[in-house]
Amino acid sequence: MKVSTTITVCLTGLMMGCSQNVQRFGSVIGVKEEALEKYKKMHAQPWPEVNAQLKESNIQNYSIYLTQWPDGDYYLFAYFEYVGDDFDADMKKMADNPKIKEWWSHTDPMQIPLSNKKEGQWWKDMEEVYHLD
């Protein structure tokens, strides 16, 4: 999982997308049909070091959903909550972790970023338009 580091971290709890110092993220990416079995297997039994680093980087309540589009292609949708106070630093810790690098070396080739994602993103960030706590 790579996330944009350009998003300002919410500290006030008053911004859209934030409540009680929780910053929520929704994002989307394509996944190759031939990689589905391996992707699902890896994520059904994730490496303990990967989950540990996510928690260490203040990520919680992280879910990934898979769905097939009417045209036959497949997409992944991620939802997670960030509860730290330095998003960029926490993401850098992730990116610097050798086990995370190894994990991404498996998952990146399985994924197809959306062509209209923003520069520097891997998963395309989506816009939150509604939230109920």
Place this chain on the structure above:
Amino acid sequence: MKVSTTITVCLTGLMMGCSQNVQRFGSVIGVKEEALEKYKKMHAQPWPEVNAQLKESNIQNYSIYLTQWPDGDYYLFAYFEYVGDDFDADMKKMADNPKIKEWWSHTDPMQIPLSNKKEGQWWKDMEEVYHLD
């Protein structure tokens, strides 16, 4: 928001998609470009009766995300958690609420269900392939 009532409610906390009697849902639907402004405005200031019924029906941590696809079309992605013990009954309470009916009479015409959704669904349910608490 309409959700399939065919999904068995998780009571054990052991099934995929469940932890501590929380059942998570991810779903997707199209939204018409000409309806975006009204959809966003409604969801930025949702009717209190609608939010109250969602809570009454044991829905929590409910977010909706919007994104544009590379082909120009728009889609909505919903994530929410169900914390009750009778999903069908709670969804029926929602569907029977006149304010919810009125809300849906506005939102349904703005949405375009995916053609490959399951029969009886409005939003297309997605498959959870990963979760970290």
